[in-house]
Amino acid sequence: MTVKFDKYILNNGMVIVGEPMESVRSAAFGFSIPAGASVLDEGCCGAANIIEDWIFRGAGERDSRQLSDELDGLGLHRSSSIGSSHLSLGAALESTNLEKAVGLYADIILKPKLEDDQFELAKELSIQSITALDDDPRQKVMLILRELFYPQPLGISNIGHMEDIEKLGADKVRDILKNNFNPSGTIFSVAGKYDFDNVVKQLESVFETNEKLAKKEIATKPAVNKYTHLHNEGAQVHIGLMTKTVPPTDKDIYNARAALAVLSGGMSARLFTEVREKRGLCYAIGARYHGLKDTAGIMCYAGTTPEKAQQTLDTIITEFNRLKEGITEEEIQRAKVGLKSSLILSSESTSSRAGSIASDHYLLGRIRSLDEIKEKIEEVSVKSIQNFLEKNIFEDFTIVTIGPKEVKI
Amino acid sequence: MEFKKTQLSNGLNIIGEINKKAKSSAVGYFVKTGARDETMEINGVSHFLEHMLFKGTDKLSAFEVNEAFDRTGAQFNAFTSEEMTVFYAAVLPEYLCEVTDLWSHLMRPSLRDDDFNMEKNVIKEEIAMYQDLPNFDVMDRCRSMHFEGHPCGHSVLGSVESIDKLSAVQMRSYFNNRYAPNNMTLTVVGNFEWDKVTDLAQSLCNKWQKQPVSRETSHFEGSFKKQRIIKANLASEHICLISSGVSAQDPRRFAAHLLATIIGDTCGSRYFWELVDKAIAQCAYMQYAPMDGTGALYSYFQCNKENANTVIEKTNKIFSEISGKGVTEDELTKAKNKILSSLVIKNELPMGRLVDVGFNWIYNSEYLTVEQDMDAIRQVSTEDIKLLIDDIQPAQYTHFSIGPE
Numbered sequence: 001m002t003v004k005f006d007k008y009i010l011n012n013g014m015v016i017v018g019e020p021m022e023s024v025r026s027a028a029f030g031f032s033i034p035a036g037a038s039v040l041d042e043g044c045c046g047a048a049n050i051i052e053d054w055i056f057r058g059a060g061e062r063d064s065r066q067l068s069d070e071l072d073g074l075g076l077h078r079s080s081s082i083g084s085s086h087l088s089l090g091a092a093l094e095s096t097n098l099e100k101a102v103g104l105y106a107d108i109i110l111k112p113k114l115e116d117d118q119f120e121l122a123k124e125l126s127i128q129s130i131t132a133l134d135d136d137p138r139q140k141v142m143l144i145l146r147e148l149f150y151p152q153p154l155g156i157s158n159i160g161h162m163e164d165i166e167k168l169g170a171d172k173v174r175d176i177l178k179n180n181f182n183p184s185g186t187i188f189s190v191a192g193k194y195d196f197d198n199v200v201k202q203l204e205s206v207f208e209t210n211e212k213l214a215k216k217e218i219a220t221k222p223a224v225n226k227y228t229h230l231h232n233e234g235a236q237v238h239i240g241l242m243t244k245t246v247p248p249t250d251k252d253i254y255n256a257r258a259a260l261a262v263l264s265g266g267m268s269a270r271l272f273t274e275v276r277e278k279r280g281l282c283y284a285i286g287a288r289y290h291g292l293k294d295t296a297g298i299m300c301y302a303g304t305t306p307e308k309a310q311q312t313l314d315t316i317i318t319e320f321n322r323l324k325e326g327i328t329e330e331e332i333q334r335a336k337v338g339l340k341s342s343l344i345l346s347s348e349s350t351s352s353r354a355g356s357i358a359s360d361h362y363l364l365g366r367i368r369s370l371d372e373i374k375e376k377i378e379e380v381s382v383k384s385i386q387n388f389l390e391k392n393i394f395e396d397f398t399i400v401t402i403g404p405k406e407v408k409i
Numbered sequence: 410m411e412f413k414k415t416q417l418s419n420g421l422n423i424i425g426e427i428n429k430k431a432k433s434s435a436v437g438y439f440v441k442t443g444a445r446d447e448t449m450e451i452n453g454v455s456h457f458l459e460h461m462l463f464k465g466t467d468k469l470s471a472f473e474v475n476e477a478f479d480r481t482g483a484q485f486n487a488f489t490s491e492e493m494t495v496f497y498a499a500v501l502p503e504y505l506c507e508v509t510d511l512w513s514h515l516m517r518p519s520l521r522d523d524d525f526n527m528e529k530n531v532i533k534e535e536i537a538m539y540q541d542l543p544n545f546d547v548m549d550r551c552r553s554m555h556f557e558g559h560p561c562g563h564s565v566l567g568s569v570e571s572i573d574k575l576s577a578v579q580m581r582s583y584f585n586n587r588y589a590p591n592n593m594t595l596t597v598v599g600n601f602e603w604d605k606v607t608d609l610a611q612s613l614c615n616k617w618q619k620q621p622v623s624r625e626t627s628h629f630e631g632s633f634k635k636q637r638i639i640k641a642n643l644a645s646e647h648i649c650l651i652s653s654g655v656s657a658q659d660p661r662r663f664a665a666h667l668l669a670t671i672i673g674d675t676c677g678s679r680y681f682w683e684l685v686d687k688a689i690a691q692c693a694y695m696q697y698a699p700m701d702g703t704g705a706l707y708s709y710f711q712c713n714k715e716n717a718n719t720v721i722e723k724t725n726k727i728f729s730e731i732s733g734k735g736v737t738e739d740e741l742t743k744a745k746n747k748i749l750s751s752l753v754i755k756n757e758l759p760m761g762r763l764v765d766v767g768f769n770w771i772y773n774s775e776y777l778t779v780e781q782d783m784d785a786i787r788q789v790s791t792e793d794i795k796l797l798i799d800d801i802q803p804a805q806y807t808h809f810s811i812g813p814e
Binding site for chain 2: 022023024025026057064065068069071072073074075076077078092093094120121122124125128129131132134135136137138232233234235236238265266267268269272273276277278280281282283284303304305308330333334337338339340341342344345347348349350351
């Protein structure tokens with residue numbers, strides 16, 4: 001399975017990467033624009049959320065309605081997300097419409113209308129999405145967890161802070177957009193069925209500029225990192241817990257991934273077995289890797305009724321600590337098969353590949369082939385994980401709970 | 410792509426769509442049983458059984474089952490709806506037989522008392538989890554009210570009370586009837602060898618006993634009642650409307666799918682322009698749910714409490730315009746493009762294909778290629794949609810809301 005990746009860099013630094021896929025009729029593409037939640041001006045938390053809505057309310061010659069009709073006419077499935085470093089806009093569609101779709105997105109990024117009356121609507125929706133978070137404690141607990149875990153503002157909420165967003169005006173957000181929608185730091189990725197030469201020609205004609213803008217450095221403050229409880233008379237206590245591990249660029253990343261899979265890979269992994277199967281404490285329990293460029297953590301979630309909350313938390317922390325006491329050969333084998341298999345299963349999805357190659361390029365400066373990742377997973381052993389765990393103990397836990405009852409730390 | 414089918418002498422259906430170009434395959438046991446096949450006394454038993462199948466057989470403990478799946482790297486799980494319980498796995502082709510073997514054994518579980526008692530805790534946690542998801546909660550309550558007196562109104566999860574009272578004996582008796590081979594379909598798609606799968610099923614499933622199995626499948630219009638309940642901890646209003654729909658067997662199901670997209674897709678639909686674009690609702694969508702012998706159109710809205718009346722007024726206006734004038738050619742074309750491309754994208758993954766192939770077979774005893782499904786969408790006209798609207802009258806609906814004081 002040797003895949004050749006496509007890559008081209010414009011003079012201004014904008015990167016274009018692609019992964020051709022056989023036997024698909026679809027293509028997925030994405031623009032990762034360096035306007036993520038943590039890079040925007042201080043006190044403007046939520047601006048990215050407004051921008052993500054506002055730019056779709058008319059672009060180029062089209063008003064909001066015409067733009068939406070054209071996008072829908074192409075049958076494309078939009079997806080956008082706001083990360084710590086990037087705001088990503090993308091879509092998946094039948095590949096015959098790719099060129100038209102990329103053209104529309106170029107207008108949305110470069111020539112959004114940004115009208116004042118549309119701003120008020122975009123802002124109102126962003127405010128509502130912050131309110132809506134109160135009715136989704138599971139999502140909210142993880143959002144607050146990232147804010148407290150990472151050095152500020154790296155984990156800042158991608159939805160927004162009410163006190164900031166209420167103060168934002170159209171001019172301020174226009175400025176933020178102008179300063180951050182920068183082709184120099186943008187990565188375009190495409191996967192599936194496409195013609196790379198055409199893609200490059202099209203993007204070059206609209207995104208090429210003479211100036212190469214410098215990358216913005218973000219000044220960080222230490223993480224807050226203390227136990228936080230929000231009271232809510234819901235049915236469950238929602239527990240979020242995060243602890244430091246190696247970033248995606250670290251040579252030990254595959255050891256970290258495999259150790260995490262032992263803890264929370266499949267259903268035979270330790271957290272599921274100990275918390276749910278043996279003790280019946282939770283329905284939802286799991287941990288996953290969350291990595292930014294230079295810092296990363298393992299994020300764990302559990303939801304449980306109030307009287308079981310303390311035991312749930314204690315059992316989870318015991319399992320984190322027990323990892324360093326030893327891992328069996330069978331556990332490692334299952335972890336490795338699971339990692340390799342999910343890699344291959346997701347490789348059939350054009351959206352998933354378009355996302356992966358963009359993130360590889362951003363985090364590592366290059367795209368890893370499936371073969372390379374498989375090889376690295378193969379190299380992991382009981383010994384290598386033990387060495388890794390000795391150097392990287394899980395000792396500090398950032399913990400957030402939402403629900404009717406607090407836990408003791 | 411090649412379609413294959415066979416039936417064992419005990420009635421177990423086996424169907425497969427072979428795609429040698431796929432990098433993976435997917436396998437599933439589709440059991441035609443769900444909340445609508447329960448009595449209120451044992452409400453929640455189908456979903457509880459779904460959990461219990463993972464607890465193993467006379468030869469395998471729960472942990473050994475999980476280990477066995479994880480050794481293959483399978484992405485496996487199960488889901489229960491009002492009318493179907495599906496056990497599935499997406500897996501690399503070299504492990505397909507091993508995983509099919511495992512599922513086949515699990516279809517004859519031991520349903521041990523101690524596992525049953527421990528799993529009750531997990532089920533009750535799952536019920537609590539959904540209570541904290543008002544978008545789910547409001548749909549569930551609205552469905553029960555809409556299908557009042559009809560078995561489709563039964564909750565999939567059951568209640569804490571019904572789960573507390575449920576006995577392992579009741580569960581075994583339900584299992585013995587509903588998991589009869591003639592009520593099950595083994596579906597396999599993607600890259601696999603058909604003969605190996607059928608040989609395996611033949612040797613493992615042939616001794617399962619055929620049973621008389623039935624289901625009440627009358628059409629139900631709906632109660633069209635209205636209710637609001639208060640939950641003090643909520644910040645927004647959550648509204649669900651359910652209108653009558655056509656069944657999974659009805660040839661008009663393609664038109665119904667298009668109608669729901671035109672009225673309530675998450676972008677570019679009538680709901681979008683009237684409610685979300687204008688920031689009256691933060692979220693508004695409509696989904697078509699085809700069911701066995703009946704169907705429903707679900708609308709969901711999330712908004713500030715102050716906007717709740719406006720949302721309903723605007724929605725009524727949309728329904729009345731659609732009932733009077735039907736939909737435009739332009740709207741229909743956009744909706745077709747969206748559905749066609751989502752069919753292409755979804756069916757590029759064996760896991761996405763599995764559910765479509767399995768459901769088509771169970772409801773209609775027919776195999777439709779992706780291309781045939783796409784053609785059926787392409788052929789729907791604005792006239793077809795108008796006739797559908799005249800018949801189902803979406804402006805009549807059951808209305809349930811949950812919101813703050």
